[in-house]
Amino acid sequence: MMAAPGKGMAGPAGVNTTSFQKKSRSKLVSIPGTRPSVQNGQLIVSTGVTSLDYVIGGGLAVGTLLLVEEDRYDSYSRMLLKYFLAEGVVCGHEVFLASARDHPDEIMQELPSPIVDEVGSVKTKEGQAQQCDQENQDTMTIAWRYQNQPKVQNALASSVRFGHYYDVSKTMEPEVRQAVKCHSFYALQESPTTTESSLLSSPYHALLQSIQSVIRKEGFDGSTPQSKVRNVLRLGLHSLGSPLWGDDLCCTDNPAHCHALTTFLYALRGLLRTSLSVAVVTVPSHLMQNKSVMGQIIRLSDTAIALESFRGSEKETNPLYKDYHGLLHVRQVPRLNCLVCEVPDTKDLAFKLKRKQFTIERLHLPPDLSETVSRVSKIELAGGCGTTATGNKHLDF
Amino acid sequence: MLLNIVHGTESGGFIVVEDTVKYSGREILKCFINAALKRGEDVHVLGFETSEAELRAGLDSSCVQKIHFHKGHPDPLGWTCKSSVTVHQFTTRDITQLVQNVPHTKASVLIVDSLSFVLRHHQPVVICQRLQELKKVGVVKTIVGLLHSDLHLQGVVKSVCHLANAVISVAPANNEHCGMAKTTRRTKSGKLMQEEEYFDVSEDAALSVQTRTHQPGHVQIEPDKPKADPTSNLTFNLRLSKKEKEAKEKVALPFVFSQEKKSALLRPTPGSGRITYEPDAYDDLDEEDPDDDLDV
Numbered sequence: 001m002m003a004a005p006g007k008g009m010a011g012p013a014g015v016n017t018t019s020f021q022k023k024s025r026s027k028l029v030s031i032p033g034t035r036p037s038v039q040n041g042q043l044i045v046s047t048g049v050t051s052l053d054y055v056i057g058g059g060l061a062v063g064t065l066l067l068v069e070e071d072r073y074d075s076y077s078r079m080l081l082k083y084f085l086a087e088g089v090v091c092g093h094e095v096f097l098a099s100a101r102d103h104p105d106e107i108m109q110e111l112p113s114p115i116v117d118e119v120g121s122v123k124t125k126e127g128q129a130q131q132c133d134q135e136n137q138d139t140m141t142i143a144w145r146y147q148n149q150p151k152v153q154n155a156l157a158s159s160v161r162f163g164h165y166y167d168v169s170k171t172m173e174p175e176v177r178q179a180v181k182c183h184s185f186y187a188l189q190e191s192p193t194t195t196e197s198s199l200l201s202s203p204y205h206a207l208l209q210s211i212q213s214v215i216r217k218e219g220f221d222g223s224t225p226q227s228k229v230r231n232v233l234r235l236g237l238h239s240l241g242s243p244l245w246g247d248d249l250c251c252t253d254n255p256a257h258c259h260a261l262t263t264f265l266y267a268l269r270g271l272l273r274t275s276l277s278v279a280v281v282t283v284p285s286h287l288m289q290n291k292s293v294m295g296q297i298i299r300l301s302d303t304a305i306a307l308e309s310f311r312g313s314e315k316e317t318n319p320l321y322k323d324y325h326g327l328l329h330v331r332q333v334p335r336l337n338c339l340v341c342e343v344p345d346t347k348d349l350a351f352k353l354k355r356k357q358f359t360i361e362r363l364h365l366p367p368d369l370s371e372t373v374s375r376v377s378k379i380e381l382a383g384g385c386g387t388t389a390t391g392n393k394h395l396d397f
Numbered sequence: 398m399l400l401n402i403v404h405g406t407e408s409g410g411f412i413v414v415e416d417t418v419k420y421s422g423r424e425i426l427k428c429f430i431n432a433a434l435k436r437g438e439d440v441h442v443l444g445f446e447t448s449e450a451e452l453r454a455g456l457d458s459s460c461v462q463k464i465h466f467h468k469g470h471p472d473p474l475g476w477t478c479k480s481s482v483t484v485h486q487f488t489t490r491d492i493t494q495l496v497q498n499v500p501h502t503k504a505s506v507l508i509v510d511s512l513s514f515v516l517r518h519h520q521p522v523v524i525c526q527r528l529q530e531l532k533k534v535g536v537v538k539t540i541v542g543l544l545h546s547d548l549h550l551q552g553v554v555k556s557v558c559h560l561a562n563a564v565i566s567v568a569p570a571n572n573e574h575c576g577m578a579k580t581t582r583r584t585k586s587g588k589l590m591q592e593e594e595y596f597d598v599s600e601d602a603a604l605s606v607q608t609r610t611h612q613p614g615h616v617q618i619e620p621d622k623p624k625a626d627p628t629s630n631l632t633f634n635l636r637l638s639k640k641e642k643e644a645k646e647k648v649a650l651p652f653v654f655s656q657e658k659k660s661a662l663l664r665p666t667p668g669s670g671r672i673t674y675e676p677d678a679y680d681d682l683d684e685e686d687p688d689d690d691l692d693v
Contacts, residue, residue, distance in 0.1 A: 289551065
């Protein structure tokens with residue numbers, strides 16, 4: 001083992017611009033689509049969205065659970081789930097999808113298609129900043145010494161590329177999708193069976209059994225001998241806790257089986273920890289009446305994020321938010337086999353779903369000057385200074 | 398958008414008409430029935446709250462035989478065994494049977510008057526599951542349910558509306574005779590559309606929509622206060638005349654250099670700091686390692 005891996009040098013504005021690669025004897029299994037994390041050596045997979053990978057500390061660790069609190073109309077959380085599954089297909093992992101509302105096959109048919117020849121829309125930001133600054137050398141008359149300093153980066157990206165990009169306007173080819181093994185579970189097709197355990201309500205129990213049988217049969221927990229190449233199982237569970245799963249958490253303050261979902265998550269996490277699998281669960285938290293349940297659910301998952309879309313709320317018309325589709329809140333980041341977890345250095349994150357990328361950026365509030373001055377413009381994005389038409393903006397000092 | 402949904406230009410699904418005690422949504426239900434009849438579709442009405450006569454009033458009498466009214470009123474729970482459908486028969490199987498009993502030509506529309514009544518007598522979770530099954534089974538193309546939002550818990554209303562493809566909330570308009578409808582529609586691809594419209598329903602169940610600008614009561618638009626000019630009413634002059642402005646521009650700034658010196662200074666240096674060391678006479682610059690003669 002080489003010298004102890006230290007945290008890479010933080011660049012300006014706290015951005016982790018490290019190109020540090022840990023050199024180690026590869027005792028870790030090398031599975032396509034995974035890599036060891038720079039921070040703590042855990043095996044991580046990409047969520048399909050590179051900015052989300054950065055926000056949660058490099059990626060999703062294998063054996064953990066990512067909880068996504070849905071936005072009000074389930075547009076963006078569903079998109080995140082599709083990105084996660086599409087990434088699994090592209091990396092060659094196995095995929096398990098469970099849903100209650102739309103049939104899993106319908107969701108699988110809507111997966112975005114991967115962009116094969118990456119034009120590299122996200123190059124390293126330093127290089128781009130240098131180039132465009134040389135064009136605008138005459139813009140600053142007094143502070144010209146600062147011209148070549150890299151501008152503050154709003155877009156979050158790490159220097160090492162991990163994960164793929166997808167084009168939302170096209171769906172994945174069926175051949176690509178069928179190259180990967182997909183298991184599905186549709187809650188409405190399960191006949192309600194009386195279960196011995198009164199802890200879990202019927203659809204959750206059936207779902208847990210289905211997941212357990214897939215893990216055992218395909219050998220993700222190491223039970224079958226190592227004849228074939230090891231692989232990772234990606235579980236996508238859509239809208240758990242909604243009434244279609246037979247759970248009345250969303251309907252009343254005092255649900256009859258208030259511990260059904262929490263028991264399920266506890267058992268699911270146990271299954272995940274003992275196998276090479278990773279799960280993304282979306283939960284309609286805006287429907288839940290009892291707020292303490294949401295706190296329990298967050299504790300029972302490893303990483304937890306919440307999406308708040310501006311659509312249909314009064315924030316839609318707020319000029320501060322006009323460039324974005326919603327806010328992203330990171331509720332919890334796990335500490336896996338280490339004392340400190342990797343958190344993003346800002347809590348104001350906003351997301352925007354573009355055709356080729358789901359970007360998550362720092363939300364900068366403009367300085368609040370007097371009411372008469374309308375300085376709503378934000379600091380230009382480093383990557384976009386060559387493309388935006390605002391080259392004449394003077395920075396007044 | 399309200400007209401599009403009522404006239405069924407958008408493909409069916411589950412539509413919720415949400416009303417309160419202040420303004421009834423039953424007129425919108427009648428518009429749905431009317432529009433479906435005009436399209437030649439079979440309409441099945443589950444009437445638990447109002448009598449058949451009341452719902453038939455004002456509808457086009459020529460296509461009256463296409464309406465299949467399943468009488469639940471005045472005995473929705475089946476106590477006197479006089480009704481053809483009871484609330485307990487709101488299951489996928491029973492409704493499918495009801496719809497298939499009638500020889501149908503095109504897609505059918507199911508109107509539930511009202512969904513609130515059904516929700517009071519069953520578990521909300523069960524009803525949500527049954528509605529989803531009905532949608533998936535495909536026997537009925539469109540399901541329109543009337544929901545009285547002030548009769549249920551917030552969670553129940555939100556859960557049912559979450560399932561719906563479109564939600565029409567009606568409310569009384571401020572000073573107007575007509576009503577205000579806030580329509581929210583969610584397409585399959587996840588796109589969301591919202592609109593607020595003023596509508597009026599005539600005697601023969603025809604819907605007319607007027608798009609009006611927002612009444613001032615709805616949106617608080619702050620009137621632009623006249624901006625106070627800070628440079629007025631002072632004992633000293635803060636303004637610049639044109640000549641003074643030109644003179645200000647011409648002032649040579651202390652660190653303004655020529656272009657060559659600027660670019661020379663801006664060129665990236667190899668290191669941010671440079672240490673130049675000049676050894677003086679007393680320095681012993683011996684390249685050998687001083688610890689070499691130690692016995693370690």
